[in-house]
Amino acid sequence: MARLATEIAAGRQPGVGPAQPITTGAIYPLWPTQADYQADLMFHLLGPDAYPEDRDAVAELLALADTTAPVETLLTTVAAGYLERARANPLTYVYLTFYVLGEHPGVRAAARDGYRQLGIGYAIALERLLAREGRRTAPGRTVTDFVVALLAVLEGFCLRARVDPGAPLPDGPAPRAPLPELLGATLVALWNSFTEPDPTVS
Numbered sequence: 001m002a003r004l005a006t007e008i009a010a011g012r013q014p015g016v017g018p019a020q021p022i023t024t025g026a027i028y029p030l031w032p033t034q035a036d037y038q039a040d041l042m043f044h045l046l047g048p049d050a051y052p053e054d055r056d057a058v059a060e061l062l063a064l065a066d067t068t069a070p071v072e073t074l075l076t077t078v079a080a081g082y083l084e085r086a087r088a089n090p091l092t093y094v095y096l097t098f099y100v101l102g103e104h105p106g107v108r109a110a111a112r113d114g115y116r117q118l119g120i121g122y123a124i125a126l127e128r129l130l131a132r133e134g135r136r137t138a139p140g141r142t143v144t145d146f147v148v149a150l151l152a153v154l155e156g157f158c159l160r161a162r163v164d165p166g167a168p169l170p171d172g173p174a175p176r177a178p179l180p181e182l183l184g185a186t187l188v189a190l191w192n193s194f195t196e197p198d199p200t201v202s
Helices: 002-011 034-045 050-067 071-088 093-099 105-133 143-163 180-193
Strands: 136-139 193-196
Touching: 034 105, 050 071, 050 105, 050 143, 050 180, 071 105, 071 143, 071 180, 093 143, 105 136, 105 143, 136 143, 143 180
Parallel strands: none
Antiparallel strands: 136 193
16 A cells, blocks of 8 residues: 555656655554554455455356366366466455454454355355256255355465465475365365255256
């Protein structure tokens, strides 16, 4: 935000030379407390363009659910796209940080509402995929349970992707598969664990 303010200031002073950088500390006096600043920032970030990797994953799931692609291929494709977009979007980690560390009640509420909206999208996509496959949720499980587990897995892989160079660990006991492949396999395992064939579907 401070960098953007500096760029805006520079654009308003044509021919004057580089604008003096606006420091992060210079921003805080505009809000009563840092928590209030965090709340306003979170509300801004949780606008229509928030969570692009998740929104695109939902759109991809919905599109692929209308094809004949096997579930394993479908989930692996979605996993690879999700991680690629998450790695390329630094705001992904801002969302996760505010969700975990935000102390302002408004920040917590905004984060929860953002996740709730994501959950609705994923639930719709999963319901469509269940119908296509003639499956239902396993006993004692619901689509909501599936979505909670799905989001937790995606967030975990998001964090791993942030620090993982993508290459095999040099001191590891054995070579390992790339993260997108591991995420795809994990999503397939979730699918097999949380769903079962629906005997009422012929």
